[in-house]
Amino acid sequence: MYRTKIIGAGSIGNHLANASRALGWKVDICDVDPAALDRTRNDIYPARYGAWDEEIGLYEAGQAPKGVYDLIFIGTPPDTHMDLALAAVEEGPRAILVEKPICGPDLMGAQTLMTQAAAKNVAGFVGYDHVVGSACLRAGEQIAAGIHGRVETLDVEIREHWGGIFGAHPWLEGPHDSYLGFWKRGGGAAGEHSHGFNMWQHLAHILDAGRVVEVTATLDYVQDGRVDYDRLCLANLRTEKGLTGRVVQDVVTRPPKKYARVQGDAGFVEWHCGYRSGADAVVWAKHDEDIQEEVFTKTRPDDFILEMQHIEAALKPGAPVSPISLARGLDTMLVIAATHKSAALGRSIGIDYTRGYVPEALVG
Incomplete structure (x- = not known):
């Protein structure tokens, strides 16, 4: 225990x-x-x-x-x-x-945490629980089986009005009353809904496409004197092995739309969060064949129970690298930081992982 x-x-x-x-x-x-x-x-x-x-x-x-x-x-x-x-x-x-997100886009303290945790032999995890959910695990199996053929692109959308967040936090008056309304504090669409970036990176790993090395982004910021956040985040990503695709995250869409699609030359695999009330799903098909689906019933508490079970298993000797490991979460934070920098400068930003989890890793 x-x-x-x-x-x-x-x-x-x-x-x-x-x-x-x-x-x-x-x-x-x-x-x-x-x-x-x-x-x-x-x-x-x-x-x-x-x-x-x-x-x-x-x-x-x-x-x-x-x-x-x-x-x-x-x-x-x-x-x-x-x-x-x-x-x-x-x-x-x-x-x-x-x-999540593990810190703000300034990456303050990120590399120090990575270094200190390793020195103290403390395992680290970041709370991107979607990637250890039942539907995502099943989607990963279908992708690993090659249902889609040769991958051509990868799209992820986490689009959800944040009324649900404030419903779960009724003591908050609105985005101005917490970090949510300030992108530099880790709020806004890029930070709060960064499940999208993390899911894209996770699926790219399953596809053996490597880490994200280039980000080109457009963000729609709300700045009214009380808040400073991005309500819409559009990012094109490219990996070390040349896989390209996009992530869309927002805090305005209702009803929510949360999905990922691996498109290949022979078919596709999709992951859906909230496919219908109380259920996630995996949908797939080969070209010219019937679309198939597998539905996973769940409750919101189930998401966290599965996450705890995953951590328990990940701490056992010989366990594989966790998709919610500290390193994976910090990789996502680099992409979030690159997204804001790309939007600010109006150009693509590279990520140099050899420099560590520091602002200097963002090149361009």
Whole structure:
């Protein structure tokens, strides 16, 4: 049984706590705001999961034990992640999980975290849970089987109005009231919906296409004196082995559209999130053959339970590289940073991974 500390008593922190308890782990939740802890006990957790779990410990920040946890999860705003993650590594857990995006586009602290985690032998994960969901795993199997033939392009869209986010955080008045309304803090479409970039990179790895090395982007920013965020992010990507495709992310589309498509010369494979209410799906076909689909029923808590099960498996000796590893999450952060730089300069931006997770890795 793992002993787990969750930093942040917001929506994500509650999901992580419930998922951890579903696996029988011991859980403590910490937050700087006593009101957030009260909301967790009296509102969020019982409303979502039926009742408060008295086995969960609640601590104001700084009062929780240190150095006794197997896992430390960080579910706070992105502009607080790095300091908390570095402090978590110093406690010496087996692993840390940082929610997405892992930091702001300035990449402040990113390489330091990578270096320190390796030095302390602490495994790192980033919360891109879509890529470890049942539908994505099945899509990966179909892609690996070569249903599509020779890959020609890869498209991913994560387009969703962020009303759902504010519905899960009713204490926020709107985007101006949190990091969400500020792209430099990790908000906006490029940061908050960066599942799209991460999914594209994940599928590119399955296709053996390598990492993203070039980004050409157009972003539609909202700047009204109270907020500064991108509501629409359009990015063309190219990998080390020449695969090209696009990612579209926005915070305006409703109903949501979340899908990925691998198009080949012999057919296609698609992943769909929210294919219908309470279900994801994989859709595929070879040219001139009937379209097939496989539907995966799920709930929102299931997403996090699968993520916890994945982390548990990934920590076993001999486990393969995790698609939500710290390195993969930081690769995604480089693409997010390159996207903003490309939009600002109006030209393509290269990524030089030999320079590390630093602004100097963005070339052009």
